[in-house]
Amino acid sequence: MIERIWSGRSPLWRLLWPLSLLYGAVSTLIRLSYQRGWRQSWRAPVPVIVVGNLTAGGNGKTPVAIWLVRELQRRGLKPGVVSRGYGGKAASYPLLVNADTPPQQAGDEPVLIAQRSGVPVAVAPKRRAAVEALLARQQVDVIVTDDGLQHYALQRDREIVVVDGVRRFGNGWWLPAGPMRERASRLAQVDAVIVNGGRAEPGEIAMTLLPGDAVNLLTQRSVPLSALHNVVAMAGIGHPPRFFQTLRDGDVTPVAEIAFADHYAYRKDELNGLLAAGQSLLMTEKDAVKCRGFAQPDWWYLPVEAELRGSAVAPLLDDIERLVRYNRAEHLN
Incomplete structure (x- = not known):
């Protein structure tokens, strides 16, 4: 039913439209409060790369996060991952995650990332606490956040948005009448748009999930x-x-x-x-x-692997590598 509502095939979305306006007003106000300096955001001492989405529900961001940390490792960088840890409930936060951490504590996605990538992972509702825990205990020179595009309390250096290429943005409305956390116009402000399945539009990076x-x-x-x-x-x-x-x-x-x-x-x-x-x-x-x-x-x-295609993939990775190496050099001087 929810897919029919969000796609616009069911007229019930109109009943939820007033709640969507409220959601949109609140989310816009939160973002503006950080942009205007009414609320303070925090900048990490290492570059932060956000892998997130504009819509609720299953776009493929976690496979992209795993792909990204592996590519950064191949370039000699030392990435760490932070996450909210949805679905988990730890006795205290921040929680450092490894391949043996119970998903009941850390959430399923952080444990999966730790198992597949082997990079340091930390979870906390406040991403700043997770970043600080990683930097205090691990040799990390770049942070990848799995989700968190709307977590504006943490400043970011690059934003990558993953889009479901088949469903795209449904009826285009904010939750709960539609699937949107932010409107599609937000794409004009991010650094890369990765499209999972379907057809990538000009300027977007095509992605396929390859099963093993x-x-x-x-x-x-x-x-x-x-x-x-x-x-x-x-x-x-x-x-x-x-x-x-x-x-x-x-x-x-x-x-x-x-x-x-x-x-x-x-x-x-x-x-x-x-x-x-x-x-x-x-x-x-x-x-x-x-x-x-x-x-x-x-x-x-x-298991599935993210395969990214197109001429924009290498420049994206080159840009992140330059950012990290420049930050390294600045801290050595």
Whole structure:
């Protein structure tokens, strides 16, 4: 239903329109309060690169964040990642995250980033606290924030926005009548727009999520996706239909497709109840982060990699590298 409302296919968005005006007024006022200096923002001593989005729900920003930190590592830089840690609740913040941190504490996306990239990760509702924790304990010369485009309390040096190339901006309205956290005109002020799927417009960077082999949660054995049969597919991400379409594109037709809420807290008995005899459970890697502790032999996940294409990719990375190396040199003098 929410997809129909946000896309404009359902007239119910008009009922939510007054709330959208209120959301837009509040979010605009917050942004202006930092721009005009009515509220104080904080600048980190190292460059900060924001990877965020303008819309709610599953655009692919976490795969982009992982891609970015790997590319920066290849250039000899030392990135760290900060995140709000949605879906997690730690006893105290900031929380330093590693591959073994329970997602119940840190959230699923920060743990996934730590597992896939190996870079230092910290979470805190106030990103400044997460940045300071990383800088105090790790050798980090650039910060990548997973989400946080609207967290104006933290100053940023570059902004990268990830857009769903199929859904784009729906009906264009602010939440809750539409999917927008900020209006599409904000794109004119960011440093790069990465379009996940669909068709990239002039000036945008095209991106595809490439699936790898399916991986068993218990044994870590990998097999070609097409080798799995009698699959029940599940996804607790911002936009589950994208995952299900990826499976069909890989010649896997699930016997059932089950969507959960983003950051959903799974239970072993609940997931076991999804399967009949002889069936396998196939989930996203983000879901697997939360299910490894009680995984069963017939549970699998599908990792994906962000592939960015186009002439604007190298200049984006070159620009960030120059920024980081210049900052390094300034602090040495």
